[in-house]
Amino acid sequence: MLRVLIVEDESVALAALAKLVEREGFKVTVASDLAGARLVLRDDPPQVVITDLQLPDGSGLELVRENPTLEVVLVTGHATVETAVEALRAGAFDFLTKPIDVGHLKRVLTNLLRAYRMRGEIGALREELKHLGRFGRLIGGSPAMQRVYELLQKVGPTEAPVLLTGESGTGKEVAAMTLHDLSPRKDKPFLALNCGAVAPNMIESELFGHERGSFTGATQKHVGYFERAAGGTLLLDEITEMLPEYQVKLLRVLETRRITRVGGEKEFPIDVRIVAATNRAPDQAVSDGKLRQDLFYRLKVFQIALPPLRDRGDDVPLLAEQFLRELNQENRADKSFTKQALARLAAHTWPGNVRELRNIVHAAYILGGEDIGAECIMLDAEDRARAASAGVSEPVAEPRASV
Numbered sequence: 001m002l003r004v005l006i007v008e009d010e011s012v013a014l015a016a017l018a019k020l021v022e023r024e025g026f027k028v029t030v031a032s033d034l035a036g037a038r039l040v041l042r043d044d045p046p047q048v049v050i051t052d053l054q055l056p057d058g059s060g061l062e063l064v065r066e067n068p069t070l071e072v073v074l075v076t077g078h079a080t081v082e083t084a085v086e087a088l089r090a091g092a093f094d095f096l097t098k099p100i101d102v103g104h105l106k107r108v109l110t111n112l113l114r115a116y117r118m119r120g121e122i123g124a125l126r127e128e129l130k131h132l133g134r135f136g137r138l139i140g141g142s143p144a145m146q147r148v149y150e151l152l153q154k155v156g157p158t159e160a161p162v163l164l165t166g167e168s169g170t171g172k173e174v175a176a177m178t179l180h181d182l183s184p185r186k187d188k189p190f191l192a193l194n195c196g197a198v199a200p201n202m203i204e205s206e207l208f209g210h211e212r213g214s215f216t217g218a219t220q221k222h223v224g225y226f227e228r229a230a231g232g233t234l235l236l237d238e239i240t241e242m243l244p245e246y247q248v249k250l251l252r253v254l255e256t257r258r259i260t261r262v263g264g265e266k267e268f269p270i271d272v273r274i275v276a277a278t279n280r281a282p283d284q285a286v287s288d289g290k291l292r293q294d295l296f297y298r299l300k301v302f303q304i305a306l307p308p309l310r311d312r313g314d315d316v317p318l319l320a321e322q323f324l325r326e327l328n329q330e331n332r333a334d335k336s337f338t339k340q341a342l343a344r345l346a347a348h349t350w351p352g353n354v355r356e357l358r359n360i361v362h363a364a365y366i367l368g369g370e371d372i373g374a375e376c377i378m379l380d381a382e383d384r385a386r387a388a389s390a391g392v393s394e395p396v397a398e399p400r401a402s403v
Contacts, residue, residue, distance in 0.1 A: 003028075005029045007032070050096075065091070071116070075100065111185070139315070145312060156182025156183055163303045168355070173192055176275045190235070193236055195240075203243070235276070308350070309350040309353045309354055341377055345377060
């Protein structure tokens with residue numbers, strides 16, 4: 001049974017919150033200020049702390065910063081975007097606003113239980129990385145990727161929104177899927193929406209859904225991504241391609257955790273973790289008017305930059321071998337690269353990053369026999385012309401579960 005410390009200076013609110021948490025199966029200890037909380041944490045540390053932000057002798061944020069290994073949920077009666085961002089950046093698991101929504105509290109407690117169980121699984125992933133050069137869906141043992149894994153490990157089990165940045169083809173969607181797998185939401189849906197692939201006037205309908213007859217062509221009710229991803233994770237890819245007027249509406253949803261379908265009047269509560277991604281430099285996108293500053297601050301609670309493949313050293317052979325294994329499994333084959341082929345791959349600068357590598361491995365697979373030689377590695381226009389003359393077109397690979 002997980003033990004929860006509740007820190008609240010208002011006795012009535014403390015008793016009510018303690019009763020709610022106990023009903024969900026937790027063992028509860030209480031304190032009315034920071035001093036009392038610190039005594040409990042010293043003598044009989046719990047796994048979870050639920051603390052008011054404003055206490056008689058300081059801020060509940062101090063408990064977050066002092067106890068980085070604990071899951072801390074902050075409670076505040078004056079929630080703002082700045083409050084939420086500060087809390088999550090400091091390391092809080094989540095935050096609640098007064099008066100406390102019982103349904104939201106239950107979801108937070110459920111996620112806390114799942115997060116606690118995830119800690120052991122993440123430890124196993126770290127061991128897997130040491131032996132195999134992989135971390136869940138991600139492939140690579142380079143120092144650049146090790147830093148990414150450390151960040152994913154820290155933020156994965158939390159509820160914090162994450163902003164993934166990096167050049168096109170670096171694997172932001174696979175990183176988002178890994179975040180989902182590391183989270184308490186892993187058994188719920190993971191959905192990805194490319195904001196640049198949706199017509200600007202349809203993005204609101206895609207995100208929030210619409211009611212029948214809400215606009216010309218709306219012949220039936222449409223359930224949007226937020227509702228379809230209920231309980232899970234929603235990746236908003238290429239977020240800077242969303243028009244500013246829709247970014248405002250997205251920001252409101254992130255703040256209120258409620259949506260209204262286009263043409264509807266009823267608000268629906270949502271329980272979705274947001275991961276956003278962009279191949280633009282976020283600060284420059286804000287300066288260029290492509291990303292609203294307030295939305296940027298809300299999304300960048302935790303930011304992870306995916307390194308380009310040229311900065312990942314020996315990861316190229318690891319990735320190439322993985323992509324080849326996948327092709328062998330799909331086709332019930334047993335092809336392998338020669339040393340010369342792997343050396344040719346390792347010497348390339350990879351302007352198209354992991355996506356380019358996957359496509360080149362696919363082409364080499366088609367061209368090569370059981371032993372895929374260096375002559376099968378199509379890296380430039382001359383190589384591709386030679387491949388075309390042999391009747392091989394460059395394949396277009398979809399994102400898969402490895403980067």
